[in-house]
Amino acid sequence: MIKPDYYVETIYDINFSLLHELDINTLLLDIDNTLVPFKTTVADDDIVTWINMAKSHNFKLCLVSNAYPRRAQIISGNLGIPVIYMAKKPFKKGLIDALILLDSNKDQAIMIGDQILTDVMASKLAGIRSILVEPLTKSDFIMTKFYRLIEFFLKKKLEKKEMK
Numbered sequence: 001m002i003k004p005d006y007y008v009e010t011i012y013d014i015n016f017s018l019l020h021e022l023d024i025n026t027l028l029l030d031i032d033n034t035l036v037p038f039k040t041t042v043a044d045d046d047i048v049t050w051i052n053m054a055k056s057h058n059f060k061l062c063l064v065s066n067a068y069p070r071r072a073q074i075i076s077g078n079l080g081i082p083v084i085y086m087a088k089k090p091f092k093k094g095l096i097d098a099l100i101l102l103d104s105n106k107d108q109a110i111m112i113g114d115q116i117l118t119d120v121m122a123s124k125l126a127g128i129r130s131i132l133v134e135p136l137t138k139s140d141f142i143m144t145k146f147y148r149l150i151e152f153f154l155k156k157k158l159e160k161k162e163m164k
């Protein structure tokens with residue numbers, strides 16, 4: 001069973017103080033349906049505020065997304081965070097590349113994403129902890145729809161693990 005370390009409703013439920021206590025200083029962030037709805041390139045104000053809060057808490061940030069370069073780079077520019085695009089999650093390489101880019105290491109990083117079969121799986125393979133969030137919207141890439149169906153069954157056994 002592929003299990004995230006934490007499972008929360010939204011990124012706003014992520015407890016920065018707890019992450020500091022766990023000696024985590026690096027947040028690897030999925031884009032689609034974690035930070036912005038699928039197909040959108042504009043992050044809403046709440047997300048921008050959250051990102052700025054994470055920066056002010058001294059977290060190193062990197063987007064790790066399977067998205068294509070153009071859109072990924074626009075979002076990266078808007079948020080002022082570097083991006084590893086076409087990361088090919090569930091493979092771990094994108095996450096490892098992000099750690100190298102940030103001069104961080106796997107013990108001090110956590111991956112935040114909305115999909116068990118890509119984000120959480122890639123984290124497991126990379127030996128990085130993970131936080132699963134609920135997807136922002138139901139609309140998705142066609143392949144993701146297929147993943148969602150499997151995830152529906154995987155999640156049935158998964159209780160939300162709060163970070164309070």
Ligand SMILES: [Mg+2]
Pocket residue numbers: 030031032033034113114115
């Ligand atoms: Mg996603």
